[in-house]
Structures are given as structure tokens and as C-alpha cells.
Amino acid sequence: MDRVLSVRGLVGGYSRKRPVLKQVDASVRPGELVGLLGLNGAGKSTFMKHIIGLLLPQAGEIEVNGHTLQSSTEAYRASFAFVPESPLLYDELSVWEHLEWTAMAYGVEEKTFRERAEKLLERFRMGAERNKFAGHLSKGMRQKVMLMCAFLARPPLYVIDEPFLGLDPLAIRALLEQMREEKEAGCGLIVSSHILSMLESYCDRYIVLHEGTVLAGGDAADVVAAAGTPPEGKVEQAFFRLVGGAAP
Template sequence: MNETVLQITGLVGGYSRRRPVLRDVDARVRPGELIGLLGLNGAGKSTLMKHIIGLLLPQSGTVEVCGRTLQADVETYRSSLAFVPESPLLYDQLSVWEHLEWTAMAYGVDEKTFRQRADRLLERFRMGAEKNKFAGHLSKGMRQKVMLMCAFLVRPPLYVIDEPFLGLDPLAIEALLEQMREEKLAGSGLIVSSHILSMLESYCDGYVVLHEGSVVARGAAEDVIAAAGTPREGKVEQAFFKLVGGAAR
């Protein structure tokens, strides 16, 4: 087993070489870890995720998933991760079940495994009654559930999840947190961006705190707290405010 499912080293990147968004970013996710990606709006979180999933290429530095870069092995790299964007992206004329089927085919999930996982996910996210509905007829929260189910269906080594709690009701949030716990136990790594720090704090094994395109703290909760100089018995949320220039609460 790889010691890391995601290794980012010295990443400089963004949309323009003259004005890079990310500067010398280092980060790591090990198997069975959930890493919280924290930062204010404009800190570079979405840009970092685009580099991880391969929509942007590094200007310098490297991004490796399961020991491979995108340039070295495109197919293996892409099949080793699943991405859930902040805003659901679905095909309005496909049903929920058809989205799951297409995802399974794209990732090479066999029929028996597909049906077992799909039925379990539909039950967990309370979407069984909607499985034959077209995506265009679903609410935003239901569309978000479909994105999540498609990602969890394939069980890749790495999950990249952007603001997953937005639009979800309390029962769906509980289902998501339980599913993420199961994926960790199964050995997958997760990097999750969220502004709801209090939600993440109980589930994260570590953090990467971005501010103005640079990493200002990373590591376990105690490492982030130490970097901020907040009381040792404090919380990551307090440390975050201090690190990004706000008042520690």
C-alpha cells in the first residue's frame, strides 16, 4: 500500500504564470485519513482542488495521487480519485439510477458490486423513492446527494470533496459523515473543504490551512493550534481565525 494517496510538493499554480494563485504548497493525505482544507474565500482552496483533479497543471512542483502524476499516467491517476464539486453537475435527462450506472461503468465496477453499493447508498441517503426520477426534477439537496453517491459508489483511494454540507438537510449530513467514516476505515483518504469548521473538527485527522495562496499551517489539530499561538486547550476554529488575521474567539 502507498504511504500516501495524495502528495503535493512545492506546488506553484493557478491560471496565470505571471500571477500564480498558489505558492509553494505542500500537503499530504495518507490512507485512512480525512484532511480538512481550510481557508477564507479566495484563499486558493478551489484552485488547489482543480490541480488535484487535473483541471490545472502545476507551473512548478508536483501533485501525485497514489505515487503517480497526471502527466505520467493519465488513466490510473484519474481512476484513483473521485471529486464532488460544491455545485452539483448532473445530466438533467438521466435518472438517479442512470447516473449511478454510468459512474460504475466509467470506473469499471462490476454489476454485482454496483448493485450492492448502489442499493446501500440509496438507502443511506434516503433516495430510494427518487432513483427513477430525472435529475432535472430534483432539488439542490437531492442533486448533491446524487453527486455524493456517485463518488462513494466507486470507492477510490482518494476523495476530493468541496463544501459537501451546503444544501444538505441534517439527516443527509449525518449520512455523509457516517459514509466518510466508513471510507476512512476501508483505507481511502479524503481531503474535504468546508467553511463549517465546527462540523469538520470532530472528524478530521489533520488540516491544511490556506491563506492568500500559501499554507500557513498544516498537520494535526495540535500543530495548527501551535502555529496560531492559541491556547493549547483551544480549538482549531480559534486557531484558524488567528492564522487568517481574524480575532481568535
């Protein structure tokens, strides 16, 4: 499988008369992290909702690990893990119960589940909270639970929306280390974030989305070239140029 995510000619949104996304093409390969960049309202969240099946395309096609939602619904949904911008947990389930529930949903074997769960609890410094109900956790801790559940499953594709919000510096470092490990394991990741300087150190490729269209895509050199900024410039400078702001 040369692509864990393939999006071709995607047109979509909430209204057929006024689509948010207009002929979007994108892909994620195994073992790479793709940064999804864009201003508020660019269509990033709408794009992710189409990938995870909350919105259906008006035109075009989306494949995850070779499956489409229409032809192989169960296999499609089992091929990705989604981490939303705002944590969504069951307040009356504990941290450990969330992990157990995720393992059952993805068919993770008991031995593998316990090994991964213990490692994630240690990495995200949540061991002392394992038996706490989600309703008693801070926002940052709730975000950690969402991340741990996603990484526990180890699907072919991760779809992660603004993961750094609410995390403390140690949790951000743990997240970056975990994403690096997932890449090394052959998983693909597409991550949306406004913290461009942080993404720039970890991304293999980028998608610059603006007003529902892709302005640039490819590695850092491709994005810089598309923006016309100096070849030695950074993606952050190129992004500002592309979306109409002055390059800092």
C-alpha cells in the same frame, strides 16, 4: 502506499504572471480525512482543480496513489473521485442511470455496484427518487447524487469541495457516517468546508491555506501551536488567529 495524495512545491493558478498557489506542500494518507481550511479566495478551489487535473501546475508535482497526470493519465484519473461545490448532473438521466454510468466509468463489477448502490440510496434516503430525472431534483437531492456517485466508485482518494451546502440535517449525518466508513476502508479524503466546528470532529489533519500559501498543517495540536492559541483551544479559534481575525 503511504500517501494517496502527495503535493510538492505546487505553484499554480490561471496566470503565470500572478500564480494563486505559491509553493504548496500537502499530503493525504490512506485512512485519514484532511480538512482544507481557508477564507474565500484563499486558493482552496484552485488547489482542488490542480489535484483533479483541470489546471496544470506551473511548478511542482502532484501524485495520486503514486501516479502523476503526465506519466499515467488513466491510472491517475481512476484514483480519485471529485465532488464539486455545485452539483453537475445530466438532467435527462435518472438517479439510477447516474450510478450505472459511474460504475461503468470506474469499472465496478455488477454485483458490487448493485450492493453499493442500494446501500447508498438507503443511507441518503433517495430510494423513492431512483428513477427520477436529475432535472426534476432539488439542489439538495442533486448534491446527494453527486456524493453517491463518488462513494460508489470507492477510489483511493476523495476530493470533496463544500459538501454540506444544501444538505438537510439527516443528509449531513449520512455524509459524515459515509466518510467515516470510507476512512475505515483505507481511503483518503481531503474536504474543504467553511463549517469548521463540524470538520473538527472528524478530521485527522488540517491544511490552513491563506492567500495561496500554507499557514499551518498537521493535526489539531499542530494548528493550535502554529496559531499561538491556548493548547486546550480548538482548531476554529486557531484558524481565526492564523488568518488575521480575532479568536472567539
